[in-house]
Amino acid sequence: MEIIKADTHFDFVRMMKPNLIMSLAVxxxxxxxxxxxxxxxxxxxFAGGTLIQIKFQNETHTDKIRAAFKSLGFEDSIIQxxxxxxxxxxxxxSGTDAKGLTSRVEEGLSAAFGKGAYEVRRIEIVGPKxxxxxxxxxxxxxxxxxxxxxxxxxxxxxxRYALGGIIALIHDVLVAITxxxxxxxxxxxxxxxxxxxxxxxxxxxxxxxxxxxxxxVRKNIRQSLVEVINASVNQTLSRTILxxxxxxxxxxxLFIFGGPVIxxxxxxxxxxxxxxxxxxxxxxxxxxxxxxxxxxSGLKRKK
Amino acid sequence: xxxxxxxxxxxxxxxxxAALVYLAPSLTSDLPDTWKKYLPTDRIHLGLDLQxxxxxxxxxxxxxxxxxxxxxxxxxxxENLMENRVRFKIHERTQDRNVTFEFPDAxxxxxxxxxxxxxxxxxxxxxxxxVEGKGLVSLKIKDKRAAExxxxxxxxxxxxxxxxxxxFGISEPEIIPQGTDRIxxxxxxxxxxxxxxxxxxxxxxxxFKLVDEDHSLEEALKGNVPEGSAVAYxxxxxxxxxxxxxxxxxxxxxxxxxxxxxxxxxxxxxxxxGQPHVSLKFNAQGSKDFDRITAENVKKRLAIILxxxxxxxPVIQERISGGQAQITGSFTxxxxxxLAIVLRAxxxxxxxxxxxxxxxxxxxxxxxxxKGTWASIISGILVILFMIFYYRMSGIVADVALVMNMLLxxxxxxxxxxxxxxxxxxxxxxxIGMAVDANVLINERIREELxxxxxxxxxxxxxxxxxxxxxxxxxxxTLVAALFLFGFGTGPVKGFAVTLTIGIVVSMFxxxxxxxxxxxxxxWNRKIERISI
Numbered sequence: 001m002e003i004i005k006a007d008t009h010f011d012f013v014r015m016m017k018p019n020l021i022m023s024l025a026v027x028x029x030x031x032x033x034x035x036x037x038x039x040x041x042x043x044x045x046f047a048g049g050t051l052i053q054i055k056f057q058n059e060t061h062t063d064k065i066r067a068a069f070k071s072l073g074f075e076d077s078i079i080q081x082x083x084x085x086x087x088x089x090x091x092x093x094s095g096t097d098a099k100g101l102t103s104r105v106e107e108g109l110s111a112a113f114g115k116g117a118y119e120v121r122r123i124e125i126v127g128p129k130x131x132x133x134x135x136x137x138x139x140x141x142x143x144x145x146x147x148x149x150x151x152x153x154x155x156x157x158x159x160r161y162a163l164g165g166i167i168a169l170i171h172d173v174l175v176a177i178t179x180x181x182x183x184x185x186x187x188x189x190x191x192x193x194x195x196x197x198x199x200x201x202x203x204x205x206x207x208x209x210x211x212x213x214x215x216x217v218r219k220n221i222r223q224s225l226v227e228v229i230n231a232s233v234n235q236t237l238s239r240t241i242l243x244x245x246x247x248x249x250x251x252x253x254l255f256i257f258g259g260p261v262i263x264x265x266x267x268x269x270x271x272x273x274x275x276x277x278x279x280x281x282x283x284x285x286x287x288x289x290x291x292x293x294x295x296x297s298g299l300k301r302k303k
Numbered sequence: 304x305x306x307x308x309x310x311x312x313x314x315x316x317x318x319x320x321a322a323l324v325y326l327a328p329s330l331t332s333d334l335p336d337t338w339k340k341y342l343p344t345d346r347i348h349l350g351l352d353l354q355x356x357x358x359x360x361x362x363x364x365x366x367x368x369x370x371x372x373x374x375x376x377x378x379x380x381x382e383n384l385m386e387n388r389v390r391f392k393i394h395e396r397t398q399d400r401n402v403t404f405e406f407p408d409a410x411x412x413x414x415x416x417x418x419x420x421x422x423x424x425x426x427x428x429x430x431x432x433x434v435e436g437k438g439l440v441s442l443k444i445k446d447k448r449a450a451e452x453x454x455x456x457x458x459x460x461x462x463x464x465x466x467x468x469x470x471f472g473i474s475e476p477e478i479i480p481q482g483t484d485r486i487x488x489x490x491x492x493x494x495x496x497x498x499x500x501x502x503x504x505x506x507x508x509x510x511f512k513l514v515d516e517d518h519s520l521e522e523a524l525k526g527n528v529p530e531g532s533a534v535a536y537x538x539x540x541x542x543x544x545x546x547x548x549x550x551x552x553x554x555x556x557x558x559x560x561x562x563x564x565x566x567x568x569x570x571x572x573x574x575x576x577g578q579p580h581v582s583l584k585f586n587a588q589g590s591k592d593f594d595r596i597t598a599e600n601v602k603k604r605l606a607i608i609l610x611x612x613x614x615x616x617p618v619i620q621e622r623i624s625g626g627q628a629q630i631t632g633s634f635t636x637x638x639x640x641x642l643a644i645v646l647r648a649x650x651x652x653x654x655x656x657x658x659x660x661x662x663x664x665x666x667x668x669x670x671x672x673x674k675g676t677w678a679s680i681i682s683g684i685l686v687i688l689f690m691i692f693y694y695r696m697s698g699i700v701a702d703v704a705l706v707m708n709m710l711l712x713x714x715x716x717x718x719x720x721x722x723x724x725x726x727x728x729x730x731x732x733x734x735i736g737m738a739v740d741a742n743v744l745i746n747e748r749i750r751e752e753l754x755x756x757x758x759x760x761x762x763x764x765x766x767x768x769x770x771x772x773x774x775x776x777x778x779x780x781t782l783v784a785a786l787f788l789f790g791f792g793t794g795p796v797k798g799f800a801v802t803l804t805i806g807i808v809v810s811m812f813x814x815x816x817x818x819x820x821x822x823x824x825x826x827w828n829r830k831i832e833r834i835s836i
Contacts, residue, residue, distance in 0.1 A: 121663070124660065125660040127656075129362070152780055190726060192791070196791075200803070242743045245689070249686055251733070253678050253682035253732070254682065259670065
């Protein structure tokens with residue numbers, strides 16, 4: 001069976017310009033959305049704070065829960081439904097007295113609902129110090145992974161390929177952040193994990209195409225780079241689509257059945273997988289082409 | 304690599320069997336005794352998010368350890384100066400945490416310098432100046448020594464916390480240092496997180512001080528605290544109402560004894576109310592000291608202070624020479640047990656702050672396991688069907704490789720004692736998707752070569768050779784990202800990086816090495832004319 005016919009001749013290079021503009025537009029929307037929301041919606045991992053997941057025996061109205069937490073002194077708690085009879089309560093409060101916080105919550109809940117009517121299933125308290133630390137580490141991890149990939153691709157291919165790959169990666173991360181911001185998802189450690197996975201996946205995809213370009217450049221020394229890129233993307237097209245499909249199958253299943261804890265993680269991965277595939281075709285290669293125009297490589301090729 | 308199909312098949316089978324051996328204990332608990340004797344019995348290690356438990360990040364306030372060393376040394380120096388009849392005054396501690404001495408004339412200043420230089424190698428003058436003929440010297444602990452104290456404070460805290468946790472009875476706790484002054488504590492399956500946290504986090508500094516009965520408490524509460532004394536509070540619980548009240552007491556600042564003098568501590572039930580109390584047994588030096596202190600202070604009140612709070616302040620009725628004492632108070636049984644544990648394990652050299660806490664209840668963990676497992680199985684089946692549908696026989700070969708990939712992945716995880724977390728399960732599911740990618744690359748290449756009119760044998764040869772470099776380069780770059788994820792991540796995220804990394808490495812083996820065996824077998828041994836791809 002074949003989804004993509006063997007002998008496609010799409011002119012991808014011609015489609016690159018409108019796609020670049022589209023990408024830029026998406027990223028600008030993302031920046032606008034970030035400004036609109038007043039920056040990324042940091043979860044407690046980065047902002048510090050407390051998250052409490054409670055499961056109730058009976059249907060319990062959020063107003064009642066809010067009242068219970070208000071009497072505990074958590075003025076600005078956000079209460080979110082999290083599955084049947086289950087809620088997540090978030091507050092900005094954290095570090096001052098982490099030792100007593102848990103017992104305070106327990107006392108307050110049992111006073112309001114009675115012992116046994118609820119179960120505290122998860123408590124996460126992150127102090128501001130740790131939050132700052134984690135933020136710094138997350139940003140460093142992403143940037144260093146870019147640098148690491150830049151070096152590896154630079155060594156294995158050529159520097160302009162490396163640059164094309166990295167710009168595609170930055171693009172993917174920015175688009176993913178755009179969607180996270182548009183859907184007002186929270187930035188936490190899982191999201192950073194997802195972003196790094198997207199980086200890993202997208203570069204994988206890009207390398208497959210680059211590899212083909214490298215091969216074709218050697219094979220057809222007299223062909224123009226535009227033709228080589230077009231041919232290479234077409235030749236790898238069926239693989240690109242197939243791989244995206246299998247990964248998407250997995251991610252959609254995880255998204256539907258994986259449970260709420262990894263919901264946002266899989267959401268980010270879904271967005272990233274699609275953009276990763278798109279950027280490999282429409283972002284990474286044109287950048288290589290662009291650098292070819294600025295500074296032609298040593299090989300004599302007809303224009 | 305190896306030419307012989309047999310050798311290659313044997314390598315594969317041996318690896319799979321090894322993986323099965325490692326996995327068997329996780330799959331069944333009903334293993335024969337001979338197995339338990341000679342073969343691995345480790346089960347797959349589940350992260351706290353899956354099995355439930357508590358994760359704490361503690362910070363040792365190492366500066367406080369330096370401060371208290373400075374206090375102790377300065378006190379010693381003070382007494383030394385008095386013995387040597389050097390005239391001086393001590394200033395209130397300033398913001399920079401140094402201790403400042405004031406000397407009225409040059410002679411006492413010189414005497415001080417001599418004593419400091421000869422007897423206190425850990426101290427040095429942070430600043431010294433002459434103000435209106437008076438010498439002001441502010442002392443601090445030498446930087447090198449301070450660094451040592453800080454390091455020791457962390458090491459000692461680690462040891463103490465480990466002791467406490469061991470005595471609390473939690474199986475497989477993990478207590479590891481992080482950075483310069485942090486400690487990570489992981490307690491799987493802990494039932495009462497609040498109690499565990501209280502046990503780990505308290506300093507448990509036990510002190511014995513005399514109650515100052517020469518001065519008026521009322522005056523002190525108004526702010527006129529006499530020199531050498533300080534106000535502390537006794538926490539009392541009313542047995543009927545259950546309400547706690549705080550009673551102030553004026554204590555002499557000098558610490559007569561500390562928890563260091565203890566040999567053991569245990570819970571005992573008092574005979575009158577069935578009230579638990581903690582009985583203390585002093586070590587040899589402690590017994591001697593306690594004997595002397597009680598002899599010198601009969602009819603005076605001796606306060607027992609834990610972390611700055613007075614537990615009780617009984618009147619010394621007579622000299623106590625047996626080396627035994629009791630801490631009474633309104634304890635519950637649990638509180639008394641925990642108090643005995645922390646006293647036995649010893650005090651922390653400096654207070655610790657809880658910077659981060661993550662507690663997952665066991666039921667949530669089980670939920671996550673169930674959901675993650677189902678999602679992985681469903682997505683695995685879908686991918687397997689998709690591959691068969693798309694590539695026919697070659698798809699089946701890829702699927703065999705995929706199943707082997709899962710087997711080896713879990714086997715490696717058990718063998719390396721890697722931790723499986725919920726994001727880790729997502730990582731495995733993702734590996735499923737990415738593992739078939741290598742086979743897609745190979746199969747697409749073979750198709751291309753076949754289209755060029757090559758024989759099956761040549762097409763397979765060319766397909767594998769050409770696809771190998773692509774697979775290698777693309778997977779190494781993904782590995783680079785995964786390694787950074789590993790370096791950055793804590794807990795669940797690290798688990799994600801682990802499964803992704805192992806998955807990528809294993810998939811290179813199964814997708815390239817294992818599938819080739821099948822293809823070669825069909826081409827060489829069965830001499831097939833057409834490839835079903």
